[in-house]
Amino acid sequence: MRNTDPESGNLTAPSSFAASWPPVVQPGYPAHRRIVEAFGTEVLLENGNIDRKVLGDLIFNQPDRRHLLNTITHPEIRKEMMKETFKYFLRGYRYVILDIPLLFETKKLLKYMKHTVVVYCDRDTQLARLMRRNHLNREDAEARIKAQLPLKDKARMAHHVLDNSGEWSVTKRQVILLHAELERSLEYLPLRLGVLTGLAGIAGLLYLLARYLLPSP
Known part of the structure; x- marks a missing residue:
């Protein structure tokens, strides 16, 4: 909406x-595993969650990588x-x-x-x-x-x-x-x-x- x-x-x-939306990129969700496989462990925080700032820095100036992230997260x-x-x-x-x-x-x-x-x-x-x-x-x-x-x-x-x-x-x-x-x-x-x-x-x-x-x- x-x-x-x-x-x-x-x-x-x-x-x-x-309230906030379900955290589909948190550990335990399929998208989390696929993000780590695609972008490496450097996008993880110490607690295993995705570091959104690091991931954002990786994709915003690279359309191909941004498209890859979207194909991983959007279906989930x-x-x-x-x-x-x-x-x-x-x-x-x-x-x-x-x-x-x-x-x-x-x-x-x-x-x-x-x-x-x-x-x-x-x-x-x-x-x-x-x-x-x-x-x-x-x-x-x-x-x-x-x-x-x-x-x-x-x-x-x-x-x-x-x-x-x-x-x-x-x-x-x-x-x-x-x-x-x-x-x-x-x-x-x-x-x-x-x-x-x-x-x-x-x-x-x-x-x-x-x-x-x-x-x-």
């Missing part, structure tokens, strides 16, 4: 909606997304937030999104925040920003834009208003009714098969 650019300072916005992330989305769907939630870094770049998941949200800030603010957060010089920070579509282009493609250029209190109010809008929406009803009808049909079919196949007492 939501496209994310960490350098726009928008990590606070999704946290106002929901999509599986986790679908699993978690279905879980919350069954629990009755009206909407689920998917925090997708390259949503507009890859376009592979856009067709599944009912709403898309971009958290936006001007480029100077974006650059300053990235340099401060990741302790990068200007050249490295600009290289990371150029690796993705410009935020202004993403903002034009999104259904909703949250302006995070100023004070957090202003951004928070936008988040609250968007949440209220999505909570009022009934767009989820046709899909939910369709799924429930399908499940009821399957349950009825299984019952009839059981009656037919099992001997009567």
Whole structure:
């Protein structure tokens, strides 16, 4: 649902909606093993987790290696997304937030999104925040920003834009208003009714098969 650019300072916005996403690149996940095989043990921290800064430095100026990382992580992330989305769907939630870094770049998941949200800030603010957060010089920070579509282009493609250029209190109010809008929406009803009808049909079919196949007492 939501496209994310960490350098726009928008990590606070999704946290106002929901908890963090499943850690598909942590030890024990298939993607973790494949990342180590592809990039070596130098991308690991002492505790075995992926050192995101080291890995980021390796890929941002090398499109081929960035593509390799995406081919490793994206399928695993999509599986986790679908699993978690279905879980919350069954629990009755009206909407689920998917925090997708390259949503507009890859376009592979856009067709599944009912709403898309971009958290936006001007480029100077974006650059300053990235340099401060990741302790990068200007050249490295600009290289990371150029690796993705410009935020202004993403903002034009999104259904909703949250302006995070100023004070957090202003951004928070936008988040609250968007949440209220999505909570009022009934767009989820046709899909939910369709799924429930399908499940009821399957349950009825299984019952009839059981009656037919099992001997009567």
